[in-house]
Amino acid sequence: MFSKTLFSMRMKRAHIISIGNELLIGDTINTNAAFIGQTLTHLGVAIEQVFTIPDDYSLIKRRISSSLEHADVTIVTGGLGPTHDDITKKVVSEIFGSKLVQNERVLNHIKKIFFDRGFTLSPSNIEQAAVPDVCDVLYNEQGTAPGMWFEKENHYLAVLPGVPYEMKYLMEKRVIPKLKSLYTDLNIRVTDYLKTAGIPESTLSDLIGNLEEYTNNGVGVAYLPNPGGVTIRLSADGTTAEQAEKKLLKLRKMVYKKSGDFIFAKQRDKNLAEVVGAILSEKKLTLAVAESCTGGMLANELTNITGSSAYMLGGVVAYSNSAKSAMLSVDAELINQFGAVSKPVALEMAKNAAQKFGADIGISTTGIAGPGGGTAEKPVGTVWIGFYLEGENFALKTVFTNNRLVNKQRTVMVALETVRRRLLGIKTYPYELKPHFS
Amino acid sequence: MFSKTLFSMRMKRAHIISIGNELLIGDTINTNAAFIGQTLTHLGVAIEQVFTIPDDYSLIKRRISSSLEHADVTIVTGGLGPTHDDITKKVVSEIFGSKLVQNERVLNHIKKIFFDRGFTLSPSNIEQAAVPDVCDVLYNEQGTAPGMWFEKENHYLAVLPGVPYEMKYLMEKRVIPKLKSLYTDLNIRVTDYLKTAGIPESTLSDLIGNLEEYTNNGVGVAYLPNPGGVTIRLSADGTTAEQAEKKLLKLRKMVYKKSGDFIFAKQRDKNLAEVVGAILSEKKLTLAVAESCTGGMLANELTNITGSSAYMLGGVVAYSNSAKSAMLSVDAELINQFGAVSKPVALEMAKNAAQKFGADIGISTTGIAGPGGGTAEKPVGTVWIGFYLEGENFALKTVFTNNRLVNKQRTVMVALETVRRRLLGIKTYPYELKPHFS
Numbered sequence: 001m002f003s004k005t006l007f008s009m010r011m012k013r014a015h016i017i018s019i020g021n022e023l024l025i026g027d028t029i030n031t032n033a034a035f036i037g038q039t040l041t042h043l044g045v046a047i048e049q050v051f052t053i054p055d056d057y058s059l060i061k062r063r064i065s066s067s068l069e070h071a072d073v074t075i076v077t078g079g080l081g082p083t084h085d086d087i088t089k090k091v092v093s094e095i096f097g098s099k100l101v102q103n104e105r106v107l108n109h110i111k112k113i114f115f116d117r118g119f120t121l122s123p124s125n126i127e128q129a130a131v132p133d134v135c136d137v138l139y140n141e142q143g144t145a146p147g148m149w150f151e152k153e154n155h156y157l158a159v160l161p162g163v164p165y166e167m168k169y170l171m172e173k174r175v176i177p178k179l180k181s182l183y184t185d186l187n188i189r190v191t192d193y194l195k196t197a198g199i200p201e202s203t204l205s206d207l208i209g210n211l212e213e214y215t216n217n218g219v220g221v222a223y224l225p226n227p228g229g230v231t232i233r234l235s236a237d238g239t240t241a242e243q244a245e246k247k248l249l250k251l252r253k254m255v256y257k258k259s260g261d262f263i264f265a266k267q268r269d270k271n272l273a274e275v276v277g278a279i280l281s282e283k284k285l286t287l288a289v290a291e292s293c294t295g296g297m298l299a300n301e302l303t304n305i306t307g308s309s310a311y312m313l314g315g316v317v318a319y320s321n322s323a324k325s326a327m328l329s330v331d332a333e334l335i336n337q338f339g340a341v342s343k344p345v346a347l348e349m350a351k352n353a354a355q356k357f358g359a360d361i362g363i364s365t366t367g368i369a370g371p372g373g374g375t376a377e378k379p380v381g382t383v384w385i386g387f388y389l390e391g392e393n394f395a396l397k398t399v400f401t402n403n404r405l406v407n408k409q410r411t412v413m414v415a416l417e418t419v420r421r422r423l424l425g426i427k428t429y430p431y432e433l434k435p436h437f438s
Numbered sequence: 439m440f441s442k443t444l445f446s447m448r449m450k451r452a453h454i455i456s457i458g459n460e461l462l463i464g465d466t467i468n469t470n471a472a473f474i475g476q477t478l479t480h481l482g483v484a485i486e487q488v489f490t491i492p493d494d495y496s497l498i499k500r501r502i503s504s505s506l507e508h509a510d511v512t513i514v515t516g517g518l519g520p521t522h523d524d525i526t527k528k529v530v531s532e533i534f535g536s537k538l539v540q541n542e543r544v545l546n547h548i549k550k551i552f553f554d555r556g557f558t559l560s561p562s563n564i565e566q567a568a569v570p571d572v573c574d575v576l577y578n579e580q581g582t583a584p585g586m587w588f589e590k591e592n593h594y595l596a597v598l599p600g601v602p603y604e605m606k607y608l609m610e611k612r613v614i615p616k617l618k619s620l621y622t623d624l625n626i627r628v629t630d631y632l633k634t635a636g637i638p639e640s641t642l643s644d645l646i647g648n649l650e651e652y653t654n655n656g657v658g659v660a661y662l663p664n665p666g667g668v669t670i671r672l673s674a675d676g677t678t679a680e681q682a683e684k685k686l687l688k689l690r691k692m693v694y695k696k697s698g699d700f701i702f703a704k705q706r707d708k709n710l711a712e713v714v715g716a717i718l719s720e721k722k723l724t725l726a727v728a729e730s731c732t733g734g735m736l737a738n739e740l741t742n743i744t745g746s747s748a749y750m751l752g753g754v755v756a757y758s759n760s761a762k763s764a765m766l767s768v769d770a771e772l773i774n775q776f777g778a779v780s781k782p783v784a785l786e787m788a789k790n791a792a793q794k795f796g797a798d799i800g801i802s803t804t805g806i807a808g809p810g811g812g813t814a815e816k817p818v819g820t821v822w823i824g825f826y827l828e829g830e831n832f833a834l835k836t837v838f839t840n841n842r843l844v845n846k847q848r849t850v851m852v853a854l855e856t857v858r859r860r861l862l863g864i865k866t867y868p869y870e871l872k873p874h875f876s
Contacts, residue, residue, distance in 0.1 A: 303733025
């Protein structure tokens, strides 16, 4: 609350208006508002409200008119397509008392798109090239609907298409640069997203401890739990990026000092497979996997990363016991004696995967993903994760949940985080698990 | 527009109010509003607006008060947690001029949750058991924050926690039954989500043709393109579910007649792997996969399905050429002569996967996922998908996009849709591809 009051004079306030029946009936999730929220927050513009409204002329008109009056910046998305539902352009044209005029540059761009695809132009496509005569056109190289920019007594309005990648393009290339040039004295917000894995939120916050002395004067911290781990968000407001950075410095240093081993990435869009891949590349190590309960998820996440063929040699999905023997040479006797979900089988699978693919590192997973198949001794969620790494053969045992997908995801997370920590020389294991050696 | 006017007298209107700073700054995507929108739409309640607002006392108060006046039903989510940001309960208590009183049943439930987890109760946890004395408590077996129900002159207000699975639970178990008992004369909306795969939107709509004669009197159709395929949404409003069903009948029949072969599921939450799995189970067939460019995604999607161990025997992720030879016995000469991305290699991989795992069916993928690695002859996005199925060994060749993830997803889709069509005796292949036999 303190930072809010302190900066209220410099703060600009934004409304986001998302238009489209599909958003209200829940056929489409409103991801656009989240993206715009992130982008404006970073710029130092506070999002005051998001309004999601249907393709209804009078409602759109009332809503935009009201936001134009109450907010400094209004971002409207949706309703710019070529069909009769798409009425946003007509509404804003009426609000500003302007005429729709053909824009030659937009028309040529639309013609080119249609020509390239071998389609013929319809009258409604040509109509997309008409824009209100009082707006600045936000040229849209990614699609047929141009964005529009309006100004009215220091209130700014951007009208953008609802297609997410077109909206993103226009926000990044047109709207943000415009706002930056208009608002030169905004409080910039610098935000760190420190992603952790293998540590529960409560343990992490206990470990980091009380941060009150670091979080004042526009500096804040939050813990954001996600399925893949807990993200620590640090933010600071400042008149310049440099000033905000400087304010964040002490807090960031403290958080790293306390929890640095658990932080695998500093960017919100970086995942564990990417980080492990980069370490493998740097150390020139290769990897192979042997998956039972994760059923291909581990290989899939690793191969989602561009360039992964350099270190990911391959894997076996061995769902059945016979596949474990036939494809991974796991001794059938071992499976008989200890069961497929056991330490000896996990150890063998990891070692043999490495050997069969000629990889430096082998990872294996074997467990009861659920929802059925548990026993008193081995309940649903019991998972053994095996490793062959730096010449050592070891396994971790965990008991997760009753949910099949959650169990698969957590197993993959623990597997990758274990490799990350080991290769970086970090002495702990995810969730303080203890390694069982062969 | 016709249906809107016709039913306006019977139509009830809802507002959704989503509370939470994390929604405005874009750290969390507002999936709750989409779920509530779907649920109320199905019930015949029209969503007029969604308001997303910050944890701000006066704004929450103004917003809820206004919606209570203008909407028949208002659903509020968020701000019911145990921290100082969570002020929703105080606000509604003030709006209704009521007192917060301890609810014993809620308190006992909270105590039990903490006892089971071995945690000790804090004062703020105990405060969660206090509810306004004028509300009906919506008991929440899934978490510690109770939901609340208020009535004011035929306006209804439900206040729910923001945690998605708790919100869903309370919507389904408490809110919807209440609304059903209060609104006995609503126009029920019946909606079909007919999911197709392997056919572009324009081809599908051309195939189905003009539906004007079927879409009047509250009956509508829409094409919803998704990454996994195009969904056809059919909907009809009626005074009873039976009447709405009846109105939909002719349209549904026509759509099936024209495009039935392409429809793989009739429920929006059913995916292709689940459908193929059900067919395999029914026919008592087993499957194995050999993946290069999809890197485990095909196995992962198949094994995400509960019970898949009955038909999915396993797979090999053979990223490197040597793995294709060592693990799948693909003749190294074949790879040298034709390249890894070729018909002969795809054919061998599929046949050998089936043989090595002892499965009835083998599927293989080999392609250039990108973004790098393309040549003039084999550009990025070139994929061969091989099959060994009903004793036949054949392969399909496609050229997808420059995007690695999209290429993986489309390859998995075409692979699964091909198996579905073949096993159901449908004569066409996805995207009208032609099979290349060995």
